[in-house]
Every structure is written in C-alpha cells, then in structure tokens.
Amino acid sequence: VQVVESGGGLVQPGGSLRLSCAASGSIFNINVMGWYRQAPGKERELVATISRGGNTNYADSVKGRFTISRDNAKDTVYVQMNSLKPEDTAVYYCHVSTSYTNHWGRGTQVTVSS
Numbered sequence: 275v276q277v278v279e280s281g282g283g284l285v286q287p288g289g290s291l292r293l294s295c296a297a298s299g300s301i302f303n304i305n306v307m308g309w310y311r312q313a314p315g316k317e318r319e320l321v322a323t324i325s326r327g328g329n330t331n332y333a334d335s336v337k338g339r340f341t342i343s344r345d346n347a348k349d350t351v352y353v354q355m356n357s358l359k360p361e362d363t364a365v366y367y368c369h370v371s372t373s374y375t376n377h378w379g380r381g382t383q384v385t386v387s388s
Contacts, residue, residue, distance in 0.1 A: 275299040275377050279368045282382030289386070290356045295368030295379055297349040306371045307344050307351035311364035311384075318367065322353060336362075358386045 281293040297304060308323030308331075322332045322342040330342055339358075344351040351368065363386050368379040 275301045275375075277368050277370050277377045277379040279366065279379045279382040282366060282384045284385045284387065285358055286388050287358060287360060287386055289358050290354070291358065291384060293353045293355070293366055293368075293382060293384075295351045295370075297370045297377065301349070301370065301372065301375070301377065303372050304346075304349055304370055305373060306369075308369045309342065309351070309353045310367045310369055311362075312367070312381075313361075313364040316364075321366065323369075324351065355384070358384075360386045362386050 276298045279295045285291050306323050306325050309321040310318050311321050312318040320333050321336055322340055324330045324342045324344050339356050341354045364384060365381040366384050367381045370377045
C-alpha cells in the first residue's frame with residue numbers, strides 16, 4: 275500500500291495551495307481519508323477528514339479557509355488551502371483508513387512566509 279502526498283511548497287501569507295494524496299496498492303473499501311499536520315516542536319494535529327459518503331470534519335483553526343474533497347474512483351483526497359497564514363507552516367500528512375487498517379503518507383512540507 276502506498277499513500278503519496280503532493281502539492282506542498284512555499285507560499286506567501288494570504289496565498290493558496292492545493293494538496294493531493296493518492297492511495298494505491300492492496301487497499302480496499304477506504305473509509306475515512308484525511309489530512310493532519312505537524313509543526314516543528316508540536317504534536318501532529320488534525321486538519322480535516324472526509325468520509326466515503328462526503329461527511330467532513332475540520333479543525334477550528336482552518337474552518338472557512340480549507341476545503342477537503344475526495345474522488346472515490348481514484349482513491350484520492352485533496353485539500354484546498356486558502357488565506358494561508360504563517361502558523362499553517364507544517365509538514366502535512368495524508369491518512370487513509372479502512373475498517374481494519376490505517377495508512378500514513380510520508381508528508382509534504384508547506385511553508386507560509388514572506
């Protein structure tokens with residue numbers, strides 16, 4: 275099973291980025307897909323999750339700025355990040371779960387700085 279993130283980078287405050295994450299390999303019946311982040315010196319925290327049926331959950335810190343979506347046919351999840359702030363700087367990790375397994379990607383760096 276592979277979970278691969280893409281789309282990170284350096285962006286100025288107020289800018290936007292779109293992260294993508296694709297799951298591949300022997301993974302079936304994906305349930306929840308989501309994004310987490312970890313800033314230097316801090317614990318990993320939830321950003322947003324989305325169920326197979328499209329129910330979403332967001333951290334309070336990103337509500338109204340980030341939008342999570344998924345393509346079930348492609349086993350892919352996205353997060354559109356707008357109005358980025360320096361405090362959004364972190365490594366962003368994709369998480370994919372089935373009824374029995376959990377899988378993490380290696381992460382993609384997002385840096386918000388002028």
